[in-house]
Amino acid sequence: MISQDAKKRFQAIVGEENYLDSKQSLVAYSYDATPNYQALPHAVMKPRNTQDLSKIVKICNEFKIPIVPRGNGTNLCAGTCPLEGGIVLIFTHMNKILEIDEENLTVTVQPGLITLDMINAVEAKGLFYPPDPSSMKISTMGGNISEGSGGLRGLKYGVTRDYVIGLEIVLPNGDVIRTGGKLAKDVAGYDFTRLMVGAEGTLGVVTEATLKLIPKPETKKTMLALYDSLEAAGRTVSKIIANKIIPTTLEFLDQPTIRVVEDFAKIGLPTDVGAVLLIEQDGPLEVVERDIKRIAEICEEEQALSVQIAQTDEEGAALTAARRSALSALARLKPTTILEDATVPRSKIAEMVREIEVIAKRNNVQICTFGHAGDGNLHPTCMTDARDKEEMHRVEIAFEEIFEKALQLGGTITGEHGVGVMKSPYLAWKLGEEGVAAMKTLKMAFDPNNIMNPGKMFAKESRRRLVVNK
């Protein structure tokens, strides 16, 4: 509960119009894109600036009111579900580009800015911000930074983490600090910038960010290769990299995913093949042409059924747009769609995908797999129905087995979606008990009252590690 006293003080800071506590508002901010999680906050607040925010956080710290910062709630780990109530902070008033610095090649933004709006603005100036999560039309920069989001271009250019160079943060005691800056080199003290990226709102609130930009690649080509089997596609991935070519994008879709994506996007994808690779290269024209030609040869050497190079930019864009819709399109099949985020070294992709198929069959659940083949980040996605308790149990077992296998192959439990509530029981599988303890110590140092996004990242109880029979 938020006391009348605290409510009055909040309203004095943000104004009554920016303090929402009607039932309708509470319901509207009780969920994110994660299936099956919902909890009502006590209030929703829309701060207008960092000063507002600092004051709000101070009051929350005094009254021990939980704070859940929320971008647009597109995360897939229940990271913004207000499990312990409290307030949801939204940044619709803090959504501006503060500066595009063409001399230092940086852009400085507020957290509520939509990723795509930023990308469009910098591209209009011939600059380039590579991280491009599939949700970029909706996701915010604050959310991207706090989840450490990746995208289709991650293989060549890296992920959000690699582009955040400076931050303004409101700490859980209300202090405002700045980390990093427009500097290429900076080793003054601990690297709080990196610490905050992927912190999922558990260490403080990001109120401003400075991001590194690069010159916009001159050209881009997109191609599609079709395969009979997963193995052939997997071998192609390894061989491309072994040939010292790093494509911008190397995406993979299995057969059920292709079928559903085609059903939504209707761009003429073949629906009867075993696997598809979507490959993109960018850069100077000669290099792109040389690489694409060589990649096409490799695809053919590895028995691709067909290799098709998009002739126009529109054709290429249609292919990537279709890939971006994969997750939501899969949701057409069944009422509940659970997407996971297991990641393995890229040499192990084919093995991992095959194992996912075996696990799905063994547990009698329907799992489609797509993902970023180039960086080993797979999204096994289960189509099920949350109302079927018995099936949900089998789904859970299947996912446990998938994580177990990913770790065995030298992988991780999440490549880009974060831990949140969803993965928290598995965190120790990856980090060990000691690793989790070290992280908790850090959390307590920043946030002794545990007001910042409580219940996320650290589970009350960890799961026992399964022993999978091989």
Next chain:
Amino acid sequence: MSFTSEREQELATDMKKGMDYDELMNCMRCGFCLPACPTYRESGQNEAASPRGRIALMKAVVDGIMEPDEDFEKQLSLCLGCRACEPACPSGVKYGHLLEEARDIIQKKKKHNFPVRLLRSIVFNELFPKPNRMRAVSSLLWFYQSTGIQKIAQATHLTKIAPGNLSVMERVLPKVPSPSRMKNRPTHIAAEGTVKKRVAFFSGCLMDTMFMETNDATFYILKKSNCEIIIPKNQNCCGALHAHSGEKDGTKKLAKENILAFENEKVEYIVSNAGGCGALLVEYGHLLKDEPEWAERAKAFSAKVKDISEILYEVGMPKLVLDPQIITYQDSCHLRNVMGTFMAPRKLIQSIEGVTFKEMHDADRCCGSAGVYNIIEEEMSMQILDEKMKDAKATKARTLVTANPGCLLQMKLGIERAGLQKDVRAVHIVDLLAEALKNAEA
């Protein structure tokens, strides 16, 4: 769960029984629909005013997390029903059906005060479903317009007494044809040359009275494009206004009358020239899916419905010419989002000699007309409209083309509000094509 009133409790129970829970579950809350939604944008990105939010509210009521309070009803009422969220949704959630179900349930429980009850009853039971009465009311308007009372009323500012936009609305209403013309409507029109297609025409209620000129223009261009036209006599209003206002029973009744009126005609298509009507006609199949006697017949009816521009584009029109001018096109939401028609009207406009077609920014975004939305939710509607006019103005177009009577009136209203009467005109695409055809023949 505690309810503040018995009515809320009953409503919650009805929602639990009546809502399609599978469809509510189909929303995986990805948020892809958010940027497409005008009310989300115009409300300063309020999640509750988004499609994802509204689905969550409906589901919360069904799940018993939330009581269907006044706020809830207001939020559903604030939705334009433009369905721009549907093509944006990769999960294929049928938002429009969910909205109509919820509105129908709420409507049944509504205890309107007497004047509203009377008005609704007149509109939904006595006026729109009764072609004779539609003609009578239009005749009154004709009398008003043709006797000079209109001019006097306008000059003396009598019209200002009407609330909100009604006074401006009154000015933008089309010139109504005389009662005698409205009565003697044709039932069959031969093609000009060798018949390319035999089609049946859906007249509509407003289109065949207030906008009769447009229906006549439709006959003219169809005939000139070598289509033979059948206009079944016993057809009625499509029911869109009923459906969007939560009057499902009334909608079904009208649907059945229309199916009966058309089902024995041996035609390739049923032509609609109003986006709003067409979109409901193609959904008769869904509307009557649970009535064994009608389901198949409704499906067959819906399968034949096509917008006029698609048909004209398919058969090909004779030469079209207009004075040199820039023309832009405002999509009718339902035509685009439900019927999927968006290329054909653009291609037709582009095929007119002399014309420069200029696409307006966000042409696919609702203009805020949305049935009676611009009267019920005037503030939001005008906010949306004013944004639209900025985009329209930026094209420097002299002619703004639409494909639905509601949108047409709204555009005229927008032109007035923006003070552009002298430079910009709004026309229905059919009227534009007829004008260009006559021009080419002259």
